[in-house]
Amino acid sequence: VTIADFTERELVMRIERRLPPAPPWLLVGIGDDAAVVEPERNRVEVLSVDALVEGIHFDRAFVPPDAIGHRALAVNLSDLAAMGAAPRLALLSLALPSALPIADFDAIVDGFAGLAGRHRTHVVGGNLTRSPGPLVIDVTIVGTSKRRQALTRDGARPGDELFVSGTIGAAAAGLRMLEMRARLATADAAQDAGNRAHRETGDASAASVSPGVERCIERYLRPQPRVRLGTLLARNRAASACIDLSDGLADGTHQIAQASRVGIQLDAQKLPIDPGARAWFEARGLDPVIESICAGDDYELLVAVGPRTRSRLAAVARHGDLPLTHIGVCTESRAVTIRREAVGGVTEEAVPSGYSHFRAAEGSSLDEARSASEHVEGPRSR
C-alpha cells in the first residue's frame, strides 16, 4: 500500500492525527489557505528553512523513515539553537514519490512529530505534493528570542575563547558505518545468490561489535539539536558568537572567523572526538581529527566567549547537561589554523576551508569532507 492509494486530504489527516492539540496561540491551523498565529509578546522572531533531499542528504537504503522525519526537523531546530532562540512552530513541506509505502509516510511523520513534541514545536501547516524523483522534505521553523539576545556569528573578538558542546565525529563515523553495512549486505546478497560462502570476518564484524558503533549510528540517524544549550547561552548572554556544526567544525570556524573578522586557532589535542568514532577511524587508517572536523551532521554548537563572560559560560555549563570543551582561541590574525603535536614538534595547519563548488556542496558529509580535503593547504612546521 503506497501513498498513491490515498487522497491528499487523507494524508493530511494522517499527519494531523500525529500532532498534539493546537496551542491557544494558533488561531487558524491546518486546513485553510494559511495558518494564523498570535505572535509572542515582547519577543523577536527567528526563522529558518532547510531541506533534506533523498540521494543528497540521506539514503533510504539505510536511513529508516522515522529518522528522515527526525533529521529534517533536527537540522532546523539546530539552526534555532545556534541563534539562541526557543522553537515555536514549524511548516512541513513534503514532495513524495508515488511509490512511497504508506507505512514509511507514517513513520516519517512520527519521527518529525516526536521530535517536535519534545521541543514544543507545533506543526501549523505544510504542503504535500508528488515528486517524480527523490523524496524532498522541506521544513520551515519559527522560534522566538528576546530582543538583543539572538546569537549571531559576527560578535567574536580577538582573545575570545572557543568552546564546542558534546562530542564531534560520531555522526560522520556513523554514516560510514551505515554505508559499509549497506555495501556488505549487498555483497552478501549477491554472494548468497551464487554460493553461500562465509563473510563473517573483517569489516563486517568490526562494524557490529566495536564499542560505540551503535552510538555513532544513532548520532547520525537521530541527532539531538542543542536547543536548551542555545537558549541558556542567549539568556545568560554568555556567547559573543555561535554557530551550529551542521556543516562541520572546520566550516563552522571559518564561518565565525569570516563573519567576525577574526582568526581562529584550534588545538587538535583538545577536540572532544567521540571515542567510538576515534577508534573506528584509527582502525581504518584515517586521521580522526581531519575526519571529525571536516564532516558535518554533528549538530553541536560552536561558541565564542569573551574574557568577561567566562563565568557566565560556567554557569550555563552547570545548568546544562552537556560538556562544553575549550578547543581554541580567536586571534588578531585572520588565519584559521589547527595546532597539532607531531613527531618532531608542533605543527600548525590551515583548517580545511570547505567545499568550493556547488557540484559538491550540500552533499553528504563524506562528499563535503572529500571535497574539502582538496583545499587543505600544506602543513607549516614551526
Place this chain on the structure above:
Amino acid sequence: VTIADFTERELVMRIERRLPPAPPWLLVGIGDDAAVVEPERNRVEVLSVDALVEGIHFDRAFVPPDAIGHRALAVNLSDLAAMGAAPRLALLSLALPSALPIADFDAIVDGFAGLAGRHRTHVVGGNLTRSPGPLVIDVTIVGTSKRRQALTRDGARPGDELFVSGTIGAAAAGLRMLEMRARLATADAAQDAGNRAHRETGDASAASVSPGVERCIERYLRPQPRVRLGTLLARNRAASACIDLSDGLADGTHQIAQASRVGIQLDAQKLPIDPGARAWFEARGLDPVIESICAGDDYELLVAVGPRTRSRLAAVARHGDLPLTHIGVCTESRAVTIRREAVGGVTEEAVPSGYSHFRAAEGSSLDEARSASEHVEGPRSR
C-alpha cells in the same frame, strides 16, 4: 556555464544582489543560521508554504525560468490574499539540478524578486541544495492581518452570495496552448530532420493568431495574485468566507462548502470565463465551463458575502481594480451543484469533486481536471 561552476556562497550572493535593501524590521538577514525579525505591532501572523516541483507543476520545456520564480511566489501570495493578509517576508528554498544554467538560476531569482518587490515581500532567508532529480522551489511566506480580520473558509452561511474575481479558464487554456506549441515544435524539429515539409496550417496557426492567446499564456506563466483585493475584503469585513482558486473553481466551491457546512449552487451562465479561453476550448470541441472550473492556476479569489455586507463588497469593488462577478449562492442543502441552460431546459449537475488519489493529486492542472472528471456525477435534469 551551470550552477555547478559556483560555490554556494557565490550563488547566495547572486540572490542577495537581486534583493532590495533590508527593511528596518529585519534585524538579522541572509548569512546567519536564521533570520531575526521584529514582529509587526498589533497584528497576527499568517503563514503558508507551497512547493513547485519540475515535472509536476511546471515543464521547463515551455515555462521560462523567470516564470518559474514568479509562479513559485505567486502561489504563496495568493494563499495570503485568500486570508486577507498583507505579505511581509518570504523564505526561498531551492533544490537545483547541477546542470542548471547559471543564467536560468539568475532568471528564476529575478522572476521571484520582481514579484516580491511589487508586493513589498522581503526575502529574509532560504536554503540552497543540489537535486539529483527535478528542480524544486519551496517557498514559505509570512504576512500579517489585524486580529479577527483574517478570512477563512468556514464562515459562509446559507443565503450568502458567491462572487469570483477577474476571469477564469485563461490559465488552463494557456497551459494547453503552451503544451500544443511544444508538441508542434518537437514534431517540426523531427520533420526538419527528415524532409522539410510545410506544417504551417491547422493547430499551429490557430495557436499563434487567435485573439487572447498571448493573454491566456501570460495568465498561466505569470499569474497575478489578488493581494490587494484580499486585504480590501479583510479590512472592510466584506466576506464571510474566502479561498483562492489555485486548484480551480470546482475545488474551491467544495472546500468552502465543506468547511462552512453549506451547499453551493453555481450558475454556469454567469461564470466570467475568459473570452480567449472560451473561444479556444470551443474550437477544440471542449466544454468551456467544465474546462474552466476544473482547471487550477487561476489564482482568482472566490468570496462568500452575507446579505448584510453586500454594500461593503460594492465598496471593495469600487476601490479595487478587478471585476467581482456574482456566480452563485450558498444553500441549506449540502449539495454542490452547477445550473446550466441546455437544450430542453435547465439542468443541475454535481460540481466535479476534484481528484481523489494522491497519484493524480497536485499534478498539473490538466491532470487534475482529467482525474476530476472521473468523479463527475451524471447530470440531473429537472
